[in-house]
Amino acid sequence: MPRRRRPPRPGVLADLSPTRILSQIVVLQLAYYACAAILIIFTALVAGKEVSTDLLFSWRSLRGDTTVGWTLGLVWVLNSLVCAIFILLLIARSKLVLDFALTVHFIHLIVTSLYSHSLPTNLFWWALQIFSAALMTSLGMWACQWRELRPITFGGKGAGSNGTQQGNNVVGDDGVGHSRGTGRARGRDGAGEYEMVAMNDRNGNV
Structure with missing residues (x-):
């Protein structure tokens, strides 16, 4: 007699469906660029610099020998901190944080390479991406684990x-x-x- 398969737990197929994962990646990537654009525009206006798309998509703007490059680096680090909140709201699962954080930076690598018509050769850009991915992963995992470990209440009172x-x-x-x-x-x-x-x-x- 063939052995019956154990039915999947409720919610597993919904959480791991390709459509939902793809939609979460798209929304998270758009939020990543939207937050970075707001921070870059605000910083450029305060510093009196010209606002251009190169500041957002070109890897040549991130240089360690100029003030603009270091300022953009700090902006991208701040953007990673904010995106950890987006991961908490959109993903909310600590086991998936690393995958989504690496996916966001990998897509950013593709977009930057296509915009600049070449792969990044600046070591400062690569170091910033590694630090940004590590920061987003660690902070996102901590936030998701904190949310997962919160006590469940059923509306009762003490x-x-x-x-x-x-x-x-x-x-x-x-x-x-x-x-x-x-x-x-x-x-x-x-x-x-x-x-x-x-x-x-x-x-x-x-």
Whole structure:
């Protein structure tokens, strides 16, 4: 008799479907460039520099021997920090953070190479990409793990809010009194009050 396969867990096919992964990559890449464009435009306007697409897509603008190159490097590092938030919101799974972070930088390599009509030969650009990918991965994994390890709440409240303590009695949400130790409490059937009497053991101790 052939052995039946174990059915997949709910949500596995949805989380690993190619359509969803592709859509997450596209949205994350667009967010990566949109945030970088905003930061670069703001920095260029403040510094009084001319805004051009070379600052965003050309690897020749990232140089370690100019002030503009170091400023762009800091902007891309800040962009990696912001993109870690996008990974938390879009991906939210620590096991997939490394794959998406490397995919974002690999696509950026392709776009930069096509825009500049050559592969990057600047060591400063490569070092920045490695540092940016490592920063985005580490911070994204930490954020996703923090979110995954948060306690799950089902809308319940603590013991102090489930019931109102009155002396030795606790009045629950259903209005029924429950006694703690000796004292008087109202019965569950609402027929009246009854008194709790301490029970003695065989030796006469309470």
